[in-house]
Amino acid sequence: MVEKSELRAAQEGKEPFPFGELLGVPYQEVSHFRQTSGTTGTPVYVPESYESWQWRIEIWCHILWMAGFRDTDRVFVPFGYNVYVAFWEGHYAALNTPTYGLHLAETAQQMGIDPRSLGVRRMLCAGEVMPPATRKRLEDIWGADVYDHIGGTEACAWAVMCEEKEGLHIMEPYFLVEILDQETLCKEVEEGQMGVAVVTPLGRRSFPLVRFNTKDVVVKGGRNCGCGRSSQKIKGVVGRADHLRKILGVLFSASTVEELLRSEFGEINEYEIIVTKKGVMDSITLRVEPFEPLSKDKEKDLVYRLKERLKVKTNLTFEIIVANLGELPRYTLKARRFKDLREER
16 A cells, blocks of 8 residues: 655655656656645655546546536636646636635625626535535535535546535546555445545556555445446545544544534634643634624524534534634635644644
């Protein structure tokens, strides 16, 4: 199994720069390159030949078709163009992270524009976990069908949601995907169980990968789907294996909080989770920013309801802070709403 740390080690200080030992074609065949976002350390540089890039585009043709995009659609691609791959292959669709989709809607409303009036019919998201409640909020605010897909710079986009919106189809003609138990990474999990996705792209020569540990934790699905496709599915994306944390002895995933907030607390616009140490004990704080100012009584009621529902959902007791309007950060690519400050001590 290949880990990202091994990819970095194969490039750092190795020739040919910057691809090192990971280049799978002659140097002169490299037409361009991408790099990982660097959120977990030194970026990995991914060389692309014309042949390999066309392979990635072919995959995206399938992704867009499965999500209902057709040649009659006109599109908007809201992301900052740079060497991070983001949505380069999908230049032909409305693509953004879920967070940025919400941010665009918020900005439109501040300008007095109803996002539903802008004519956006479909939105394809990636880059961060999108719980069903977040997808539903995006659909409600934009009046559009919203779809999810999963992938990365190293392994490419390997699973996508079809128009049934019941999980994601693995792109089996292009990838071998194993969903392995989190403890040993040796055994395929059963349907309905969580596991780590290990991906082998089958058609990219410029940057060959065998059994790449994506560290994405997913729930294994079945093969039946109302769309008629029979490929293996995943029921959903839980989060990153390296983002799951033990807090006061409880295994915690930030996506649980997002699902709760988006589904039950419509008055909350943005949020941030902060974990710290108070003496020898862990402490977890949720900062929330409402859409509009709250009276003292409504703020007190919100704090009470949040504490109660979070305790039920996570088995943790949160400190709740209601932030002022515009106080919490906004994100254009991958949101960083979960901050474990214990690691910085």
